[in-house]
Amino acid sequence: MALVSHIAEEPISTPVPSSKSITLKIFRYNPEHDDSSKFMEFTVPYEKWTTVLEAILEVKKYFDHSVAVRYSCRQATCGSCGMMINGKPRLACFTKISELNSNVITVEPMNNFPIIRDLAVKFERLFDTHQKIKPYLIRDDTELETDEREFLQTPEEVEQYIQFANCIKCGLCNSACPTMATDSSFVGPQALAQAYRYVADSRDKGKDSRLKIIDESHGIWRCHFAGSCSQVCPKGVDPAMGIQLLRGYLLGFKS
Amino acid sequence: MRESTIMKIHYGTALAAVALVAVHILMRLTTGFAESLEYENVLANYKFIPYAAMLELILILLAVHGFNGLRVILLELKQGRMYEKAVSYGCLVAMFGLIAYGSNTIIRTNMGMT
Numbered sequence: 170m171a172l173v174s175h176i177a178e179e180p181i182s183t184p185v186p187s188s189k190s191i192t193l194k195i196f197r198y199n200p201e202h203d204d205s206s207k208f209m210e211f212t213v214p215y216e217k218w219t220t221v222l223e224a225i226l227e228v229k230k231y232f233d234h235s236v237a238v239r240y241s242c243r244q245a246t247c248g249s250c251g252m253m254i255n256g257k258p259r260l261a262c263f264t265k266i267s268e269l270n271s272n273v274i275t276v277e278p279m280n281n282f283p284i285i286r287d288l289a290v291k292f293e294r295l296f297d298t299h300q301k302i303k304p305y306l307i308r309d310d311t312e313l314e315t316d317e318r319e320f321l322q323t324p325e326e327v328e329q330y331i332q333f334a335n336c337i338k339c340g341l342c343n344s345a346c347p348t349m350a351t352d353s354s355f356v357g358p359q360a361l362a363q364a365y366r367y368v369a370d371s372r373d374k375g376k377d378s379r380l381k382i383i384d385e386s387h388g389i390w391r392c393h394f395a396g397s398c399s400q401v402c403p404k405g406v407d408p409a410m411g412i413q414l415l416r417g418y419l420l421g422f423k424s
Numbered sequence: 425m426r427e428s429t430i431m432k433i434h435y436g437t438a439l440a441a442v443a444l445v446a447v448h449i450l451m452r453l454t455t456g457f458a459e460s461l462e463y464e465n466v467l468a469n470y471k472f473i474p475y476a477a478m479l480e481l482i483l484i485l486l487a488v489h490g491f492n493g494l495r496v497i498l499l500e501l502k503q504g505r506m507y508e509k510a511v512s513y514g515c516l517v518a519m520f521g522l523i524a525y526g527s528n529t530i531i532r533t534n535m536g537m538t
Contacts, residue, residue, distance in 0.1 A: 352500045384428045386499055386508065419428040 190214045191266055193224050195236055196277040199286045208275070209233065215266045221274060222250050222261035225288070237287035245403055248339030252288050253277040258344040258401045279344035295340045298360035302382055304367065307375025326371040333366035333411055335404040342398035342408050354387035358398035358408035361389055365411035368418065380418055389415055430492060437489040444482050451475070470533035483526040491519040 193213045198206035211232050213224045222240055229236050238261070240250040245263040254264055254276055266274060282290035342358040343349050349357055364383050368376045383389045389412060398408040417423040451469075452460045459465065469475050495515040499508060 348500060352503065354503045355500075384426055386427055387503070388427060390427050390431050391496070391500060420432065 189216070191224070191271075192273045193228060194273060194275040195225065195228065195287065196275075197236070197287055198278075198284055200284055201286075217265070217267050219266050220262055221252075221254055221259075221264045221266060221269075221276060224266060224274070225261060225276065237285065237289045239289045246337060248337035251279050251339040251341045251344065253279060253344070258341040260339060260341070260403045263403050279340060281344050281346065281349040282340065290340075292338075292340060295338065295343055295357070295359060298356050299338060299363060301356070302360045302364040302367075302379055303375060304363050306367065306370065306373045307378065308372070309374060320372040322371055329371070330366045330369040332406055333362050333369070333408075336363060336366070336406050337404055339403065341401045341403065342406075345397040345401040347395050347397065348391050348393060352387060352391055355391050356383055356388050358392070358412065361392070361415060362398075362406060362408035362411040364389075365415045368415065376418070380415070383415065384419055389419065434489060434492050437485045437492075441482060441485040441489060444478060444485065447478065448482060467533060470530060471536070473534065476530055476534045480527060480530050483530070484523055487519045487522045487526070491515040491522075 190212050193211045194208045195211065196206060197203075197209050211228045213227050215224060220243075222238075222243060225236065225238050226240075229238070238250065238252075240262060241247040242249070243262045245260050248260070250261040251258060252261055253259075254261065255269055255271060255274060258279055261276070276288060278284050278288050278290045282292070282294070284290055336359065338359065340359065342362070346355075346358050348355050361383060364379050367373045368379055392409075392412045394409060394413070396409045399406070399410065402408065414423070454460075455465065470479070492515070495511055498511045498515075
């Protein structure tokens with residue numbers, strides 16, 4: 170009770186105007202109306218903890234409400250706010266301005282995705298390829314036996330795939346992939362990493378059907394192992410490693 | 425043919441070609457390099473059947489590997505059903521054409537028809 174009253178009495182801090190500011194260059198393009206893209210510059214105050222998404226929302230709130238940006242959770246969980254920040258694919262909500270060490274921050278839509286408007290891109294291809302690799306457990310016994318409650322796994326079995334289960338489908342890996350830039354039919358690192366996530370899962374019995382899906386002319390073999398997908402993943406997933414491990418199955422090194 | 429089978433052939437031909445081309449280069453070093461390229465010496469290489477067979481094998485390995493590599497590059501550059509079929513069959517035809525042309529040279533020289 171005493172604690173509650175203490176919290177209630179805590180004075181509400183008023184925001185102190187920041188002495189620091191950056192120039193935020195925002196990519197502007199509406200494919201329905203504009204012939205070409207342009208950048209608009211805004212001077213935005215920031216604190217040590219201010220994220221790029223917060224700076225963009227500041228622009229929307231005080232300077233230009235028409236800036237199009239997709240976001241939701243603001244905590245690197247929903248995977249909505251992926252964009253090119255100073256030339257690198259990043260989550261805007263997970264990138265602090267202070268960590269960029271630059272007075273000018275340029276935000277652009279993700280590469281390899283069609284633009285809806287400004288910073289918002291279409292995710293259809295990402296979701297289509299993700300769906301294509303059957304991202305769910307495949308088993309013959311669709312119903313649990315009466316005495317079963319769950320499919321038990323050892324910690325070692327979980328370790329085989331758990332990092333790949335952290336994928337939030339933000340599309341940063343596909344944006345960074347050099348093959349995706351030229352091959353519009355390529356499955357992409359996101360879907361391939363998810364294919365490995367299920368192939369490596371001891372509960373799953375759909376390995377053969379998944380390997381068949383990715384073993385085609387625009388499938389797993391078009392990866393050049395540039396590794397940029399793994400570098401940009403905000404959740405620590407290593408799609409490049411997953412792709413190499415999947416190749417091990419297809420080349421007969423793993424079964 | 426499945427893409428994994430094609431890529432197994434691709435990697436296999438690369439490894440085998442590296443080994444055989446190494447033998448080929450070492451053979452050049454058995455005599456002086458300039459001397460080994462003299463007309464009579466080159467003809468003698470072709471007339472020595474084990475060496476001619478190795479050259480034929482190198483030709484096949486490099487043609488298979490090279491044209492599959494070209495197919496892959498072209499498939500990544502542009503997509504489309506008709507385009508991809510044209511690239512795949514075009515590379516196959518070019519591969520067999522090059523092997524036929526090279527084999528013709530090897531066989532004719534081996535038989536003393538030059």
